[in-house]
């Protein structure tokens with residue numbers, strides 16, 4: 001059986017910080033709410049949301065610092081101690097992922113309140129969580145509702161919006177990897193999920209100039225595309241339509257680089273290289289990333305070329321069960337260096 005879970009409500013608009021109250025009432029989520037935010041997102045929107053919720057609910061709050069198993073455990077303890085009926089995650093991809101997994105494990109629903117459009121985990125059912133040093137993709141639950149306030153999301157530095165473009169353009173190589181795994185390993189493949197995922201990638205290529213403006217229309221376009229990627233992942237039952245070798249490369253960088261860049265920035269650069277390996281038109285991907293002002297090389301990522309090469313050679317070991325263009329043996333150092341040089345990444 002394939003269980004496909006999707007959000008029940010998606011709100012996209014301006015000044016929505018007070019809407020959590022109405023959503024929770026409409027969906028009958030219960031009396032006791034737990035608000036999760038980070039040190040920055042607390043100030044950006046978390047405190048205001050907490051305040052408006054206090055008028056109608058019993059509210060507690062917790063600061064989350066990273067997407068790790070420890071933070072998930074901390075959240076589960078808080079849910080148990082405070083008897084929380086539901087959660088609301090106010091923040092970037094890391095906080096939403098912690099909420100997603102804690103919500104799944106505790107059996108309580110959660111609302112996703114993204115403060116950035118930097119990743120496609122806003123509405124997805126899978127969580128990317130660091131466990132024993134590396135990121136694993138864990139099956140969880142999608143948010144029961146998404147509240148995307150374009151005003152809040154626009155307060156984030158433009159860099160985050162460009163990262164969202166990177167996370168969407170990566171669907172081009174992720175789907176290619178998925179097709180390869182289907183053909184070589186007989187892995188389950190959903191044509192519908194793949195098409196939906198590719199739609200977001202094509203949308204950013206077509207709308208790069210509009211997105212570059214960084215205005216509210218840009219934010220709306222990117223958010224809709226990211227939500228749609230999340231739906232594609234729910235249909236697939238895994239992150240396959242939106243995560244291939246370019247994501248393994250980014251997860252490898254997170255593990256080894258002293259100062260990793262944003263998730264979407266790293267996967268964008270990874271997409272250029274993996275597109276080259278797949279024989280796709282990698283120049284067009286680089287062009288789109290350049291147009292939106294996203295990094296296209298090691299220097300712009302702020303990562304030493306040596307780490308780029310190393311990440312390329314170890315990427316296939318991150319999730320050996322996820323078959324990609326890197327194959328079972330991965331890239332040799334020579335092949336990694338050549339691919340990175342030809343594509344101008346190093």
Ligand SMILES: NC(=O)C1=CN([C@@H]2O[C@H](COP(=O)(O)OP(=O)(O)OC[C@H]3O[C@@H](n4cnc5c(N)ncnc54)[C@H](OP(=O)(O)O)[C@@H]3O)[C@@H](O)[C@H]2O)C=CC1
Pocket residue numbers: 037038039040041042044064067091092093094095097115116118119120121122124125126127128135152153155156157163167239262263264
């Ligand atoms: N499950 C899924 O399907 C997916 C999961 N992901 C995951 O999401 C994570 C990446 O998410 P990303 O959002 O890039 O990074 P983070 O959630 O790690 O956030 C990065 C930083 O941005 C800050 N921030 C958040 N909102 C704002 C804002 N409006 N203005 C200024 N700063 C802000 C955060 O603040 P603070 O310190 O307060 O948190 C944090 O310091 C990765 O862990 C990745 O694996 C990515 C794609 C899909």
Ligand SMILES: O=C(CO)COP(=O)(O)O
Pocket residue numbers: 120121126127128129135136137167239242243247248
């Ligand atoms: O980031 C994702 C899709 O953009 C999904 O993450 P994983 O690579 O952890 O499966």
Ligand SMILES: [Zn+2]
Pocket residue numbers: 119120167242243247263267
């Ligand atoms: Zn991603």
